Amino acid sequence: MRLLLVHPSALMYSEIFLRLEPLGLERVAGAAREAGHEVRVVDLQVSSTKELAREVRSFRPEALGVSLNYLANIPEAIKIAHAAKREAPGCFVFFGGHSVSFVARDVLEQAEGAVDAVVRGEGEPAVVSLLAAAREGGVDGVPGVVTPAGHGPAPQMLHSIDSPLPARDLMRHRRKYFIGELDPCASIEFTRGCPWDCSFCSAWTFYGRSYRKASPEAAGAEMASIREPNVFIVDDVAFIRPEHGHGIAAELERRRIRKRYYLETRSDVLLRNTEVFQRWARLGLSYMFLGMEAIDAEGLDLYRKRVSPDDNFRALEAARKLGIDVAINLIVDPAWDEERFRVIREFALSVPEIVHLTVMTPYPGTEIWHTEARKLTTRDYRLFDIQHAVVPTTLPLDVFYRELVKTQAIINRKHLGLRTALGALRVLGGNLARGQTNFARMLWKFNRVYNPARQLADHSRPVRYELPLPRHLDIGDRRKLYVHTQPTTGRSTAQEAP
Numbered sequence: 001m002r003l004l005l006v007h008p009s010a011l012m013y014s015e016i017f018l019r020l021e022p023l024g025l026e027r028v029a030g031a032a033r034e035a036g037h038e039v040r041v042v043d044l045q046v047s048s049t050k051e052l053a054r055e056v057r058s059f060r061p062e063a064l065g066v067s068l069n070y071l072a073n074i075p076e077a078i079k080i081a082h083a084a085k086r087e088a089p090g091c092f093v094f095f096g097g098h099s100v101s102f103v104a105r106d107v108l109e110q111a112e113g114a115v116d117a118v119v120r121g122e123g124e125p126a127v128v129s130l131l132a133a134a135r136e137g138g139v140d141g142v143p144g145v146v147t148p149a150g151h152g153p154a155p156q157m158l159h160s161i162d163s164p165l166p167a168r169d170l171m172r173h174r175r176k177y178f179i180g181e182l183d184p185c186a187s188i189e190f191t192r193g194c195p196w197d198c199s200f201c202s203a204w205t206f207y208g209r210s211y212r213k214a215s216p217e218a219a220g221a222e223m224a225s226i227r228e229p230n231v232f233i234v235d236d237v238a239f240i241r242p243e244h245g246h247g248i249a250a251e252l253e254r255r256r257i258r259k260r261y262y263l264e265t266r267s268d269v270l271l272r273n274t275e276v277f278q279r280w281a282r283l284g285l286s287y288m289f290l291g292m293e294a295i296d297a298e299g300l301d302l303y304r305k306r307v308s309p310d311d312n313f314r315a316l317e318a319a320r321k322l323g324i325d326v327a328i329n330l331i332v333d334p335a336w337d338e339e340r341f342r343v344i345r346e347f348a349l350s351v352p353e354i355v356h357l358t359v360m361t362p363y364p365g366t367e368i369w370h371t372e373a374r375k376l377t378t379r380d381y382r383l384f385d386i387q388h389a390v391v392p393t394t395l396p397l398d399v400f401y402r403e404l405v406k407t408q409a410i411i412n413r414k415h416l417g418l419r420t421a422l423g424a425l426r427v428l429g430g431n432l433a434r435g436q437t438n439f440a441r442m443l444w445k446f447n448r449v450y451n452p453a454r455q456l457a458d459h460s461r462p463v464r465y466e467l468p469l470p471r472h473l474d475i476g477d478r479r480k481l482y483v484h485t486q487p488t489t490g491r492s493t494a495q496e497a498p
Contacts, residue, residue: 001131002038004061005029006052006080008073009044012387015449017356018179019045023187023234024097025067026166028123034164035128044076046173052080056087063092063131067123068100071363071384074107075465081114092116092134096123098206101155101483102364104146106468118146121155121206121483124164157210157484161192162218165225174228179262180287180327182230188222190214190248194236196266199304200293200331202365203236208484213244220251223259233263240269245276252283262287267315268307274318281322288324290315293331295347303331316353327354332404334360334393341403348411355411357404358386365481370470378459379466388455397459401452412446 007022014020022043029039040059042052056064064084066077077100081093096119100107104118116134119126121144133139140147144155168174168186175184191214193207214222223231239245252258261284270277270290277285292312294300300307319326328351330344348355361384362372375391383390393400479485 001062001135002059003029003032003040003131004055004059004064005032005039005041006064006066006077007041007043007045008066008068008070008076008080011070011072011385012449014045016446019177020179020185020232020234021168021171021174021177021187022067023166023189024069024123026168026171027164028065028067028096028127029167029170030164031124032127032131033167035131037131039167039170041167041170043171043173046176053083053087056084060088061091063094063134064088065094065096065127068095068097071099071103071467072382074100074103074110074381078107078111078114078465081111085114094119094130096126098202099363099365101206102202103468104151108146108148110465113148116147117142119155120144120146120151122157125156125158154485155483157207158192158212161189161212161214165222168226177228179230179232182232182260182262182287184228185230185232185262186226186228187232187234188219188226189234190219190238191235191240191244195240196237196306197304198293199302199367200360200363202363205365205481206483208479208482210484211240213241214248216244216247216251219248220255220257223252223257224255226259228259230260230262233261235264237269238263238265239273239276239280242273242276245273246279249276249279249283257283259284260287261285262289264289264291266290266307267292267312270315270318271311274322277319277324278322281324285324287327288319289327289329290319291329293329295330295344299331299333316351320352325354327356329356329358332357332359334389334391334400336400336403337394338399338403341407345407345410348407349414357408357411359389359404361386361388361390364467364470365483367481370481374469376467376469378463379469380459380461380463381465381467382461383458384467388458398452398456401455405450405452405455408450409446 005025005028007025010019025041029041033039040055042055044052066080068074068077077095084091084093093115094117095107095115100118101120104120108115108118117139119130126142126144129142130139130145133142139145140149141152143153145152178185191211193211194203195209195211197204197209261280263285265288267290293303293305295309297309300309316326362369363384372391377392378390389397389400395403
C-alpha cells in the first residue's frame with residue numbers, strides 16, 4: 001500500500017527550545033517499509049500544510065496515519081483527516097501515538113467518520129497488521145485497534161526494541177531538528193518505558209510499568225548510521241541500569257564514535273550511577289535534563305518523585321563536577337501566589353543551571369487526571385500543552401500568566417547576560433558557519449512566543465473539540481490505568497523502580 005505518515009505541527013514550548021525528529025513515526029515507517037509498503041513522511045514541525053496537501057494530491061495515499069503524542073495536536077489531526085478524505089475519498093485514515101491511546105473512542109466520535117481507526121499502544125507491532133487488514137476491508141480484529149464499531153484485542157508490545165530501524169532517510173528537512181545549541185540534532189532510543197510511577201506522568205501507565213533495553217550492539221550500529229554531530233537520547237530515564245550504560249559506551253568506544261549528547265535522567269539515578277555518566281561525559285555528553293519538578297519536600301511528595309531535595313541538589317553538584325550542563329524542570333502549581341513565584345525566581349537566579357517551567361496539567365493516563373480533571377476550567381485540547389493553566393489558579397488568570405512569563409523572562413535573561421551571551425555567540429557563530437540557524441532563531445523568539453496577553457487570549461478562542469472527562473475509575477488498582485496490560489513475550493524486562 002501507499003502509506004503517508006504525518007507528524008503535526010510544533011507546540012508552544014517547541015517554538016523556542018527544541019524541535020525533535022519524530023523518532024516514533026520513523027520507526028513505524030521502518031516497520032511498514034520492511035513489510036513491503038511504499039512509505040512517505042511529512043513532518044509539519046518543519047514542513048508547511050501546503051507541502052502536505054501537495055503530497056496527498058501527488059502520492060494519492062491508500063492509507064494515511066497521524067502521530068498524536070500530544071493532546072494539543074488532536075484538533076489539527078482531525079482537520080488533516082477531513083482534508084485527506086476529501087482529496088482521497090478511499091484513503092484509510094488512522095491515528096496513533098501516546099496521548100490519543102488514552103482517548104481513542106472519544107476522538108473517533110469527534111472525527112465524525114473522518115478517522116477509520118485509532119491504534120492504542122506501540123505502533124511498530126500494529127501497523128503491519130493494520131495495513132494488511134485495511135487492504136482486506138476489516139480491521140476490527142487487529143490488536144490495539146479501536147474503530148467506531150468497537151475495539152480489538154489488547155495492544156501488543158515489541159519483543160525487542162532493537163528493530164525496526166527508524167526510516168531516517170524519509171525525513172526531508174533533517175537539518176531543522178535541534179535542541180538548544182545542539183543544532184542540528186538527531187534522536188535515538190536506548191530504552192523504552194519507565195519503572196517509576198510519578199503521579200503527573202503517563203509514561204509508566206502507557207507501557208504498563210515495563211522497561212526494555214536495546215542491545216549495546218544494536219545501539220552502537222544505529223549510532224554509527226547517524227550523520228548529525230549531535231544526538232538526543234529520548235529515554236524517559238537514561239542509564240537506570242549501569243551495566244547497560246557501560247555496555248553501549250563500550251560499543252561506541254570500539255567504533256570510535258564521538259558526538260555531543262543530550263539526555264534526560266533522574267537525580268537518584270545520576271547519584272547512584274555517577275561512573276556511567278562520567279564515562280559518557282568523556283564520550284561527549286554535554287547536556288542533561290533533570291526533572292526536579294519541585295524544590296521542597298512537599299512538592300516532591302505531591303508528585304511522588306521518590307527523591308528528596310537533598311538528592312536533587314547533590315545531583316546538580318555531581319553534574320557540575322562532571323562538566324555537564326543541566327537543565328532543570330520545575331512544575332508550576334496553579335495554586336502558586338505571587339510570593340511563591342518570587343521564591344522560584346530567587347532559586348532560579350541562585351543556581352547556574354538552566355531552569356524551565358511547565359504548568360501542572362492533568363493528562364489522560366495520569367493519576368492526577370482522575371483526581372484533578374473534575375476541576376478543569378477548560379477542555380480545549382489546544383490548551384493541554386503544559387504552558388497553559390487548565391485548572392483553577394489562586395491568582396486571577398491574567399495575573400498568573402503575568403507572573404509565569406515574568407519568571408520565565410528573568411530566567412531567560414540570566415542566560416543572556418554578558419558572559420553567557422559571549423559563550424552563546426561563539427556557539428552561534430559555529431552553527432551559522434555550518435548553515436544552522438535554529439539556535440539563532442530561538443534566542444530572539446522569547447518575547448513573541450511567551451506573552452501573557454497571548455496566553456490569556458488563547459482561552460477565548462472558539463472551541464470545537466473538547467477533551468472528554470474521565471470515566472469513573474478506582475485507581476486503587478493502578479493497573480487499570482495501563483494501556484499495555486500484558487507482559488512482553490519472550491525475554492521479559494519488566495522491572496519495578498530500583
